[in-house]
Amino acid sequence: MKTVDFRLDGKIALVTGASRGIGEAIASTLAEYGAHVILVSRKQEALDTVSKKIGEAGGKSTPIACHMGKMEEIETLFKQIKDTFGRLDILVNNAATNPYFGDLLNADENVWEKTNGVNLKGPFFMTQNAAKLMIESGGGSIVNVASVNGISPAPFQGVYSITKAGLISMTKAFALELANQNIRVNALLPGLTETKFAAALFTNDDIYNYAVSRIPMGRHAEPMEMAGAVLYLVSDASSFTTGTCSICDGGMLI
Numbered sequence: 344m345k346t347v348d349f350r351l352d353g354k355i356a357l358v359t360g361a362s363r364g365i366g367e368a369i370a371s372t373l374a375e376y377g378a379h380v381i382l383v384s385r386k387q388e389a390l391d392t393v394s395k396k397i398g399e400a401g402g403k404s405t406p407i408a409c410h411m412g413k414m415e416e417i418e419t420l421f422k423q424i425k426d427t428f429g430r431l432d433i434l435v436n437n438a439a440t441n442p443y444f445g446d447l448l449n450a451d452e453n454v455w456e457k458t459n460g461v462n463l464k465g466p467f468f469m470t471q472n473a474a475k476l477m478i479e480s481g482g483g484s485i486v487n488v489a490s491v492n493g494i495s496p497a498p499f500q501g502v503y504s505i506t507k508a509g510l511i512s513m514t515k516a517f518a519l520e521l522a523n524q525n526i527r528v529n530a531l532l533p534g535l536t537e538t539k540f541a542a543a544l545f546t547n548d549d550i551y552n553y554a555v556s557r558i559p560m561g562r563h564a565e566p567m568e569m570a571g572a573v574l575y576l577v578s579d580a581s582s583f584t585t586g587t588c589s590i591c592d593g594g595m596l597i
C-alpha cells in the first residue's frame with residue numbers, strides 16, 4: 344500500500360518572493376524536506392542571505408534575482424533553470440505587490456498595471472514556462488499564494504483583492520488544463536500574517552484591532568504557519584488534490 348509521503352528528495356523547486364516573510368518560510372521548509380530550492384526575488388543580496396541560512400541548516404538552494412513584472416527576466420530565469428537543472432518539479436508563485444491603499448474610484452492606471460503585472464501576469468507566465476518544463480519530465484506541482492482577500496475583499500485593498508481573486512481563478516484554469524499532464528495546481532490563501540507586506544496593518548492599532556476582530560482564533564499568524572500547507576500541496580501526500588484552495592486564516596472566512 345502507498346504510504347503518505349511528504350519528502351521532496353531529488354526534486355527541484357522554485358519559490359518566488361523567497362527573500363523574506365512567507366516565501367522564506369516556504370523555501371526553507373521545502374529545503375528541509377529534501378528539495379533543491381531556487382530562491383527568487385528582486386534582490387540578490389537578500390536571497391544570498393536566505394541561501395546561506397538554508398545551507399547552514401543542511402539544505403540546498405540556488406539564489407537567482409528576477410523581477411516578476413518583467414517578462415524578459417522571467418524568460419532569462421527559465422533559460423538558466425533549463426541549462427543548470429534541466430527540469431523543474433515544484434513552483435510556488437508567492438511574490439506579490441500591494442502598492443496602493445485606497446478606494447477603487449481613485450486607483451489610477453499605474454496602480455492597476457503594477458499590481459496586475461506582479462500579482463497576475465508574472466504568475467501566469469511563470470506557470471506557463473514551468474508547466475512546459477514539467478511536461479518534459481512527466482509532471483509537477485504548482486502552488487499559487489493568493490489571499491483571503493481574493494474571496495472577501497479588504498477595505499482599501501480593492502485592486503490587490505481583485506488580483507488575488509484572479510489568481511484563484513488562474514489556479515483552477517491551469518489545474519483543469521494540466522491535470523492530464525500529471526501537473527497539479529493549487530492555491531494557498533493566507534490570512535493576516537506578520538511580515539513586511541502587512542506592516543501597515545501591524546503599525547496602526549485601530550487597523551490591527553479591526554483585522555484581528557475578524558479572526559475567530561483572535562490572533563495573527565507567523566510566516567511558518569503557512570509553510571505546512573504548501574509542503575502538503577507540493578508533495579506526494581496530496582497526489583489526488585488539484586484546483587483547490589487551502590485556507591489558513593484562523594477561521595476568518597468561516
Ligand SMILES: NC(=O)c1ccc[n+]([C@@H]2O[C@H](COP(=O)([O-])OP(=O)(O)OC[C@H]3O[C@@H](n4cnc5c(N)ncnc54)[C@H](OP(=O)(O)O)[C@@H]3O)[C@@H](O)[C@H]2O)c1
Nearest residue numbers: 360362364365384385386410411438439490535536538540
Ligand atoms: N502577510 C499577510 O498578511 C498576507 C496575507 C495574505 C496573503 N499574503 C500573500 O503572501 C505572499 C507573500 O507575502 P509576505 O507577507 O511574505 O510579504 P513580504 O514579507 O513583503 O515578502 C514579499 C516577497 O516578494 C518579493 N517581491 C516583491 N515584489 C517582487 C517582484 N516584483 N518580483 C519578485 N519578487 C518580488 C520580495 O522580495 P524583494 O523585495 O527582494 O523583491 C519578498 O521576498 C504574497 O503573495 C501576499 O499577497 C500575505
